[in-house]
Amino acid sequence: MDEILYELRDHASGLNAGRWDYLFSIVKNFRDGGPGFVLPDRNAVTMTAPFMRAYTELLVRTCHKRGAHAIGGMAAFIPSRRDPEVNAVAFDKVKADKDREAGDGFDGSWVAHPDLVPVARASFDAVLGDRPHQKERLREDVHVTAAELIDIASLDAKPTHQGLRNAVQVGIRYIEAWLRGLGAVAIFNLMEDAATAEISRSQIWQWVNAGIVFEDGEKATADRVRKVAAEELAAIRAEVGEDAFAAGRWIQAHDLLLKVALDENYTEFLTLPAYELLD
Numbered sequence: 001m002d003e004i005l006y007e008l009r010d011h012a013s014g015l016n017a018g019r020w021d022y023l024f025s026i027v028k029n030f031r032d033g034g035p036g037f038v039l040p041d042r043n044a045v046t047m048t049a050p051f052m053r054a055y056t057e058l059l060v061r062t063c064h065k066r067g068a069h070a071i072g073g074m075a076a077f078i079p080s081r082r083d084p085e086v087n088a089v090a091f092d093k094v095k096a097d098k099d100r101e102a103g104d105g106f107d108g109s110w111v112a113h114p115d116l117v118p119v120a121r122a123s124f125d126a127v128l129g130d131r132p133h134q135k136e137r138l139r140e141d142v143h144v145t146a147a148e149l150i151d152i153a154s155l156d157a158k159p160t161h162q163g164l165r166n167a168v169q170v171g172i173r174y175i176e177a178w179l180r181g182l183g184a185v186a187i188f189n190l191m192e193d194a195a196t197a198e199i200s201r202s203q204i205w206q207w208v209n210a211g212i213v214f215e216d217g218e219k220a221t222a223d224r225v226r227k228v229a230a231e232e233l234a235a236i237r238a239e240v241g242e243d244a245f246a247a248g249r250w251i252q253a254h255d256l257l258l259k260v261a262l263d264e265n266y267t268e269f270l271t272l273p274a275y276e277l278l279d
Ligand SMILES: CC(=O)SCCNC(=O)CCNC(=O)[C@H](O)C(C)(C)COP(=O)(O)OP(=O)(O)OC[C@H]1O[C@@H](n2cnc3c(N)ncnc32)[C@H](O)[C@@H]1OP(=O)(O)O
Pocket: 020, 021, 074, 078, 079, 080, 081, 111, 112, 113, 114, 184, 185, 186, 190, 191, 192, 193, 195, 196
């Protein structure tokens, strides 16, 4: 982070804790690093996981040492103007996330949706008051080692069959939207973008290649992934109806997900083969 700030010194005002890109980088770079690097279901890796906390606190310390702003990351929860229950969950989750960031020393944050601006603002105002930032908090109490930044083995959670299904669902739905020109999409009330879709397909790749055994005693195999993907494609077809299914790019999305999740040679970015499918 010191090097990034140095190189961008004439252009950057701070660093953003891009949590999803960070998580994708971790899965991607350590995908075949052995059992100690197998991540549990994506939704079980929250910002309070020790290695995520370590990296965000180090970001605050590094930025403030250099006089740069530490900018918080994007919580995935999307509010809904139509569903008060979904809205309440999103507001609660985002409030907890922004309270943590403001308490940890971030100077501001990033939100996915305009309705979350007042939520984030309230969390930061409670800590900052009238101050525009808290760069004077140097966080010299933060001492993070390289090992702590990748301490995945300390996570309690394990990959689950439902986590595999969710990764397949999100992967197909996101790639289908991407092929129609969308970059960020709300799926199951969570913000999905290329980084979160990359996490989903890379986790499938990692679980299959590591031969993970799920809680039901079944192994993660390519056949199991294909079966789940076929079931999910059928469920989507029933959900959207024949006309919308035919008008969408569902089959291409299904096929591409299987390719980037199961090909023995891990594809560097899922968007590379996806670009070849664009009109
Ligand atoms: C993980 C990462 O890498 S994060 C970085 C990439 N991700 C992003 O930037 C996500 C940005 N957010 C979004 O794209 C959207 O909020 C979505 C796709 C998640 C949800 O969008 P929608 O389904 O359109 O949300 P919704 O219907 O509630 O929108 C309500 C209104 O707010 C607008 N809106 C929603 N998000 C945004 C935004 N980020 N900025 C400006 N306006 C927005 C909508 O256009 C809509 O406006 P309208 O009432 O005039 O039509």
